[in-house]
Amino acid sequence: xxxxxxxxxxxxxxxxxxxxxxxxxxxxxxxxxxxxxxxxxxxxxxxxxxxxxxxxxxxxxxxxxxxxxxxxxxxxxxxxxxxxxxxxxxxxxxxxxxxxxxxxxxxxxxxxxxxxxxxxxxxxxxxxxxxxxxxxxxxxxxxxxxxxxxxxxxxxxxxxxxxxxxxxxxxxxxxxxxxxxxxxxxxxxxxxxxxxxxxxxxxxxxxxxxxxxxxxxxxxxxxxxxxxxxxxxxxxxxxxxxxxxxxx
Numbered sequence: 001x002x003x004x005x006x007x008x009x010x011x012x013x014x015x016x017x018x019x020x021x022x023x024x025x026x027x028x029x030x031x032x033x034x035x036x037x038x039x040x041x042x043x044x045x046x047x048x049x050x051x052x053x054x055x056x057x058x059x060x061x062x063x064x065x066x067x068x069x070x071x072x073x074x075x076x077x078x079x080x081x082x083x084x085x086x087x088x089x090x091x092x093x094x095x096x097x098x099x100x101x102x103x104x105x106x107x108x109x110x111x112x113x114x115x116x117x118x119x120x121x122x123x124x125x126x127x128x129x130x131x132x133x134x135x136x137x138x139x140x141x142x143x144x145x146x147x148x149x150x151x152x153x154x155x156x157x158x159x160x161x162x163x164x165x166x167x168x169x170x171x172x173x174x175x176x177x178x179x180x181x182x183x184x185x186x187x188x189x190x191x192x193x194x195x196x197x198x199x200x201x202x203x204x205x206x207x208x209x210x211x212x213x214x215x216x217x218x219x220x221x222x223x224x225x226x227x228x229x230x231x232x233x234x235x236x237x238x239x240x241x242x243x244x245x246x247x248x
Contacts, residue, residue: 005033009170013079013230016173020078027060027078031122034080038171044152046144047165049085050093051125059122073120075237082172084163085126086133087113088207097129097140111204112221112238119237124172128162133183138162148191157187163224164191174234180219188224194231195224204242
């Protein structure tokens with residue numbers, strides 16, 4: 001992998017969006033770069049539990065087609081990102097880190113996921129999480145534990161450890177996580193990334209995580225990134241009122 005590719009993979013998301021908009025790099029090229037890095041690096045980290053290569057390339061192609069027409073799909077136009085595996089994703093396996101849901105494929109997106117996709121983002125895959133997010137390390141009975149990119153013998157933290165590891169290792173531009181008792185802040189600290197736990201109700205938690213009736217009251221979905229500006233940008237996209245969310 002060339003040094004220029006690595007520099008691009010670690011570039012701030014705000015800069016990547018400008019490059020895509022100006023036609024200096026295509027969404028497809030960027031998506032292929034991240035998918036190649038996931039294939040090469042993630043077997044040592046286990047940041048992802050599901051990689052959506054075909055879907056990502058389809059979404060990237062649509063973004064590039066829009067760019068060619070002089071159109072913009074939204075504030076995340078063509079940007080490859082990762083989503084925590086506690087967030088419901090239509091047609092894409094969502095395990096919640098639990099064997100009970102190892103084969104679950106939701107028929108609808110969660111509110112914040114839909115907002116991200118409507119903003120033009122490209123979904124690279126779902127990141128590793130402990131069962132229902134109830135652990136400060138990212139390990140579960142579904143598969144391998146997630147390790148820290150800075151030292152693969154150390155934990156990435158939890159419960160958004162997969163998200164933080166993916167961001168820190170340059171396996172996505174930005175990532176989503178969730179935080180009830182430190183689940184964004186702990187892995188962000190462990191992996192040297194920027195994470196935000198939003199104020200209650202700022203980001204819709206609908207429909208929550210099956211098996212935890214109070215999740216909407218305890219946990220907030222939020223961003224993880226390599227820069228403060230990137231986290232602020234993703235938070236802005238995720239935010240908004242949702243009448244179905246008890247906290248909105």
